[in-house]
Amino acid sequence: MENKKQIKPILEICNVSKDFSGVYALRNIDMQIFPGMVTAVIGENGAGKSTLMKIISGVHQQYKGNVWLKGEATSFKNPKEAAEKGVVIIHQELNLIPHLSITENLFLGNEITGKSGLLDYAQMHKKAKELLTRLHLNINSRTAINQLRVGQQQMVEIARALLFDSKVLIMDEPTSAISDQEVELLFKIINDLKTRGVAVVYISHKLNELFEIADRYEVLRDGQKVGSGLMMDTNHDQLVKMMVGRDLASVLNKDQHCDGDELLRLENLCLQNPENKRDYLVDGVNFSLHKGEVLGVCGLMGAGRTELLEAIFGLHPKYVSGKIFIENKPIKISNVNDAIKAGLALVPEDRKLQGLIMNMDVEKNTSLACLNKVSRYNFISRKKEKALSRSYINSLNTKVPSPNIEVNKLSGGNQQKVVIAKWLATNPKILLLDEPTRGIDVGAKIEIYKLINDLAKQGMGIVVVSSELPEILAVSDNILVLSESKLTGEFSRSEASEEILMHAALIEKE
Ligand SMILES: Nc1ncnc2c1ncn2[C@@H]1O[C@H](COP(=O)(O)OP(=O)(O)OP(=O)(O)O)[C@@H](O)[C@H]1O
Numbered sequence: 001m002e003n004k005k006q007i008k009p010i011l012e013i014c015n016v017s018k019d020f021s022g023v024y025a026l027r028n029i030d031m032q033i034f035p036g037m038v039t040a041v042i043g044e045n046g047a048g049k050s051t052l053m054k055i056i057s058g059v060h061q062q063y064k065g066n067v068w069l070k071g072e073a074t075s076f077k078n079p080k081e082a083a084e085k086g087v088v089i090i091h092q093e094l095n096l097i098p099h100l101s102i103t104e105n106l107f108l109g110n111e112i113t114g115k116s117g118l119l120d121y122a123q124m125h126k127k128a129k130e131l132l133t134r135l136h137l138n139i140n141s142r143t144a145i146n147q148l149r150v151g152q153q154q155m156v157e158i159a160r161a162l163l164f165d166s167k168v169l170i171m172d173e174p175t176s177a178i179s180d181q182e183v184e185l186l187f188k189i190i191n192d193l194k195t196r197g198v199a200v201v202y203i204s205h206k207l208n209e210l211f212e213i214a215d216r217y218e219v220l221r222d223g224q225k226v227g228s229g230l231m232m233d234t235n236h237d238q239l240v241k242m243m244v245g246r247d248l249a250s251v252l253n254k255d256q257h258c259d260g261d262e263l264l265r266l267e268n269l270c271l272q273n274p275e276n277k278r279d280y281l282v283d284g285v286n287f288s289l290h291k292g293e294v295l296g297v298c299g300l301m302g303a304g305r306t307e308l309l310e311a312i313f314g315l316h317p318k319y320v321s322g323k324i325f326i327e328n329k330p331i332k333i334s335n336v337n338d339a340i341k342a343g344l345a346l347v348p349e350d351r352k353l354q355g356l357i358m359n360m361d362v363e364k365n366t367s368l369a370c371l372n373k374v375s376r377y378n379f380i381s382r383k384k385e386k387a388l389s390r391s392y393i394n395s396l397n398t399k400v401p402s403p404n405i406e407v408n409k410l411s412g413g414n415q416q417k418v419v420i421a422k423w424l425a426t427n428p429k430i431l432l433l434d435e436p437t438r439g440i441d442v443g444a445k446i447e448i449y450k451l452i453n454d455l456a457k458q459g460m461g462i463v464v465v466s467s468e469l470p471e472i473l474a475v476s477d478n479i480l481v482l483s484e485s486k487l488t489g490e491f492s493r494s495e496a497s498e499e500i501l502m503h504a505a506l507i508e509k510e
């Protein structure tokens with residue numbers, strides 16, 4: 001039993017239901033959120049977590065049931081009003097304006113003005129600087145958001161939430177894109193907020209994190225609440241069982257491959273830093289990838305993992321030097337079309353910016369990179385498009401109310417599955433995956449590992465970049481480690497362990 005006699009909830013959710021055009025996302029939810037505690041809200045992709053958070057933070061105003069804040073019924077007109085009352089949300093999808101500076105983004109809608117009524121930039125930059133220092137972000141606050149890595153952008157989102165004097169702070173997958181050091185820092189900040197009596201609501205698919213940071217849990221499954229309690233009274237397997245409603249096979253029976261012909265070879269591949277010609281983001285990388293091989297790439301944030309994939313895929317042609325061979329033929333890749341023609345596909349890290357057209361439906365997004373496959377005489381066959389997207393919805397187990405729903409209406413994890421489908425549909429020889437399971441729930445993760453294994457079995461060569469070492473160890477035949485833009489380790493699966501990989505990831509340039 002939970003012992004919460006002494007503490008009164010600050011936020012109470014009573015019998016809340018929400019539908020989108022008749023399709024229920026939440027049904028009869030009751031939940032209590034306590035001050036000075038971290039409540040983990042967990043559930044599979046599409047379970048309704050973000051929708052519930054959007055209801056309590058004023059994003060969705062139409063719903064059934066009641067939400068009480070300190071005993072008063074809330075009916076926030078918008079997120080700004082919710083924030084003013086102390087309910088602040090850090091969204092799962094980044095909500096920053098790319099060409100504006102960090103400071104401008106931090107104070108957007110809450111600008112500081114001087115006596116004359118003009119914007120007080122000096123004051124805003126000063127506050128921004130203090131916040132960035134508190135978050136150990138060593139960046140000038142005048143830097144534009146689009147100059148930052150995804151992880152840094154996520155830290156800016158967190159910084160923005162800290163500007164408010166929040167009573168309830170909701171974090172919807174705050175750690176999906178940040179490094180371990182940043183996570184550690186975030187947890188310090190959360191603990192500090194807790195001691196100040198803030199109620200933190202924390203959503204994450206990384207269950208290990210929850211055992212570290214959360215006090216209580218609330219589980220949603222298919223829009224319904226299926227359990228709640230204290231973290232110290234439960235364990236990993238119990239939580240997973242509650243989330244998915246069954247026991248999960250948590251291990252992947254990986255097949256051994258990689259004695260096939262060579263598919264891809266890099267010789268001294270370099271990527272110059274466009275901002276600073278003397279600096280290299282990828283520095284003299286050599287490797288070869290064979291048919292049926294899964295090559296894992298790990299390294300710390302900023303080690304050059306994403307940049308390596310982007311360099312191969314032709315996203316920075318002006319700055320790349322060195323040689324790329326595909327099936328032993330030298331090849332020049334100057335743009336995405338060249339890359340697709342050469343049999344490459346890249347599932348990018350940042351799905352919002354590079355992977356999907358958010359206001360287009362699932363069907364059209366799926367066929368986007370392989371229109372020739374669904375067209376005849378230059379006309380797109382809607383029937384073929386439909387069949388294509390259906391087959392991937394089935395094989396990836398994507399939760400969509402209809403294939404004609406806009407992707408921005410899907411849950412985060414299901415959007416990721418649409419990105420994967422889009423690139424698989426090009427039927428590549430070589431698949432480059434950048435953080436393929438970011439935001440994906442425990443059950444679907446295993447599905448994706450199985451998929452990687454099956455594709456390799458069929459002869460595809462796959463490069464997987466991941467910051468989760470257990471993931472790298474689960475899927476790879478061979479593993480490369482990058483540190484400060486250089487290759488610092490190469491291991492076969494049997495030689496590698498988390499410790500060995502971490503050690504190589506920490507090797508510094510002389
Ligand atoms: N604006 C919308 N229009 C239509 N359906 C929506 C909309 N927003 C969410 N949904 C649907 O509501 C359901 C719950 O989505 P929600 O985003 O709350 O899931 P989630 O638990 O946050 O999942 P994830 O872990 O993948 O982020 C999904 O089926 C989703 O497609």
Ligand SMILES: [Mg+2]
Nearest residue numbers: 050092411412
């Ligand atoms: Mg979500």
